[in-house]
Amino acid sequence: MDQRIELIHAWSSGDYSKSELARSYGISRPTLDKWLQRYAEHGEAGLLEQSRRPLSSPQQTATALIERLIEEKLRHLDWGPKKLLVRLRKQDPELPWPAPSTAGEWLKRAGLVQSRRRPRSTPASVTPLRAGLQPNHVWCADFKGQFRTGDGRWCYPLTLTDQASRYLLCCRGLPRPGGGLSRPWFEWAFREYGLPEAIRTDNGSPFASVGVGGLSRLAVWWIHLGIHPERIAPGRPDQNGRHERMHRSLKAAVLKPPAPNLAQQQMAFERFRQEFNTIRPHEGLGMAVPAERYGPSPRPYPARLPAIEYPTGLQLRRVHSNGCIKWQGRSVFLSEALIDEWVALREVETDVWELRFGQYPLGRLGPGSSQVQRLSV
Incomplete structure (x- = not known):
């Protein structure tokens, strides 16, 4: 304290520069400036040693x-x-x-948060989307967002349109969105209109799965019928834009408000389907109605489900009850959707094998690999 007072008096005399005082007292220039400022603000009290305790903790x-x-x-x-x-x-x-x-x-x-298990993603579609320029080249399927009818029960509208003509083939309110309830209405559409070349969907259930190739049981059935399953990219509803636009019209026409029960809601769906197909002009069709542009497919629904056939020279493997095949002494998991089905392997490079189900590519198996490598478009 005495040294600090002496330093202040020496500076006040005007006989010394700051650099001389700093060297004389063995302190830095910033320290000298600190004590001079404290003295100017608080007098000798400002030269006292202050507590180092932080103002906050x-x-x-x-x-x-x-x-x-x-x-x-x-x-x-x-x-x-x-x-x-x-x-x-x-x-x-x-x-x-x-x-x-x-x-x-x-x-x-603190151990009070349970880490969420990251869900397995559906593999990307392995083939590019088709243009669907002619009727029955591509059908589009989806579930319109679920809602409750007036009696409080859930309704999941399954919708099916023809990509080229916009024809609304089916609109069926289901109590659940599973494949078991969906398949009879696809079968009804196939009997009524014949078979398309491809069906385009999103990556959700029951259209896709996280198994190899993204195939679900519904998609496996389509492949047996000679229908190619194609899926839009995740987060890209615009790739099914015509179908989504129909959903907007459907919602505005019959869901504000919903019907009192599922039976009356289905009647409203059918009225909308008839109007959409035969009365309502469509700008994308040159103001024609979809019924003027659509005709049934020349491919009828078969009486018996066709078997998958492969050309000679391929390695065939049957998918076991656990969804796996045996390959080069290893167990390789494919998909539960393919249980009891035959898949084929074709060598495309040295010990690199392309895996297919019918004409649908599933992936590749590399040397010594027990996991199918996903394909990209």
């Missing part, structure tokens, strides 16, 4: 907040960090509660 505050967050989480185990923070901010709005991402990290470190 972030760590202590964070620990208290973590404890409160964990206590609230234990009361509401099914709540996420956003809901927990909303409640805590209402209780103590003056506290510096963290962002939801930080709160989530705190809960994860």
Whole structure:
């Protein structure tokens, strides 16, 4: 303290520069400036040693907040960090509660967050989408978003259109979206209109699966019938834009509000289908109606399901009940959708084999590999 007072007096005399004083007292220029500023602001009291204790204790505050967050989480185990923070901010709005991402990290470190298992993605379509310029080249299928009818029951509208003519082949309200309930209505459409060359869908159930090639049981059935399953890219509903546009019209016409029950809703669907096909002009068809551009397919629905046939010279393997085939002494998983089906392998490079189900490419098997490599378009 005495040295600091002596330094101030020496500076006040005007006989010394700051550099000379700093060298004489063995301090840096910034330190000298600090003491001069403190003296100018507070006098000799400013030269006293000040406490090094921080004005705030972030760590202590964070620990208290973590404890409160964990206590609230234990009361509401099914709540996420956003809901927990909303409640805590209402209780103590003056506290510096963290962002939801930080709160989530705190809960994860405390073992109160169960990591979500990343769902397996459906493989991308292995063939490019067809143009569908003529009727029955491409049919488009989808489920219009589910809704509840007036009696509170769910309705999942299965829709099927012809890509070229926009003809609405089928619109059927189902209580569930599974393949078991969907297949009879595809069969009805095949009997009524014949078989298309391809059916375009999204990557959801029951049209696709996470197995090799993305095939579902419904798609396997289509391949038996000589129909090529094609899927739009994930997140690209525009690749099925004509079908999606029909869904907009369907929603505006018969879902505001929904019918009192599923039977009456189906009647509304049929009225819409008749109007859409035979009365409503379509700008994309030069103001013609879809019925003027559509005609049934020349390929009839067969009385018996055709078997998959392969040319000679290919290696054939039967898919076992666990969805696997045996290949070069290894078990290779394909898909449960292919159980009891025959698949073919063709060598395309040295010990590299192309795997197919009928004409549909599934992937490739490399040297010593027990996992099918996905194909890309």
